[in-house]
Amino acid sequence: MAILGPTVVSITAAADVLNGTANTTEVTFTFSEAVNGFDMDDVVIPGNAGYVSDFASDDGVVWTAVFHAAPGFDGAVTLSVTDGYKNSNFEDGHAGGSLDLTIDQTAPTVIVELDSSAFSNNNPTSQVTVTLSEASPDFDASFIVVTGGTIDGLTASDDGLTYIGTVTANANSTTPVSVSVAAGRFTDAAGNANAATISASDTATVDTINPTVSSISAELSDLNATFNTTEVTFTFSEAVTGFTASDVSILNNRGTMGDVTSSDGGTTWKGTFTANAGVVGGAMLSVTGAYTDSALNPGSDGAMLGSGLNQHQKAMTAASATAEA
Known part of the structure; x- marks a missing residue:
């Protein structure tokens, strides 16, 4: 038995992963025939994940619109179409179509922790632990910057989430040791750059000068x-x-x-x-x-x-x- 009325052939997106900076994408809806009255009320977006706007079509068969992720929303969402549209004969359309989007608008963070709060000639070294809040495809150990000393022996664990090394304070110095990772140095899987946070650096006092x-x-x-x-x-x-x-x-x-x-x-x-x-x-x-x-x-x-x-x-x-x- 033939299906009467238009159907949704496909829903595609220019980008299926959105982040805090690139939080919109063009969505293309393709129907089996030209349709009328297709608008934002015909698009199902669960969980208040966002909204669509700027609907346009040259032939009624292919429609484009812009999906906007809701501020602060993170997670997976599936878009679909209801049966609220009609063809030129005013036959009701059929619900259908499916588009999976991944939304991650949260910037990754990093925590830097020195085991020691004070360096001296009796305590010239300290372990430092650098922990990422989520996996990064482009983090590099060179992003860990040390002033007032040097770092060596860096090793990665937890699938690249944790880096541990040894910091040695400069000799004959009172310049504090600071270990930090600057903002914007690495990204998460969604492309969010790491944010500037207080926890992204740690500082310790230094006195490696013997009294005379x-x-x-x-x-x-x-x-x-x-x-x-x-x-x-x-x-x-x-x-x-x-x-x-x-x-x-x-x-x-x-x-x-x-x-x-x-x-x-x-x-x-x-x-x-x-x-x-x-x-x-x-x-x-x-x-x-x-x-x-x-x-x-x-x-x-x-x-x-x-x-x-x-x-x-x-x-x-x-x-x-x-x-x-």
């Missing part, structure tokens, strides 16, 4: 039997902790160093040096490396102070050299 002794100075440069003590000032390149009198070396045990204290947060320390009775000649003070900075970088030995220990005062010729008796 900048200078040692004494209030009195020459001691005698009456004035056998002097205040000694130890100045460091940065604030240090753990510095005590036991860290002060006194050549040939020619005196003792009293407790040292700091009033400026640890950069400058002061204590009292007392010459041993009966000592005549030079005494050399220096610092060992038992102290650390706030990042726990170990201090280095350094600086010397020569102080004349003589029952007759004699000015020092240089603060960093031993005075002769």
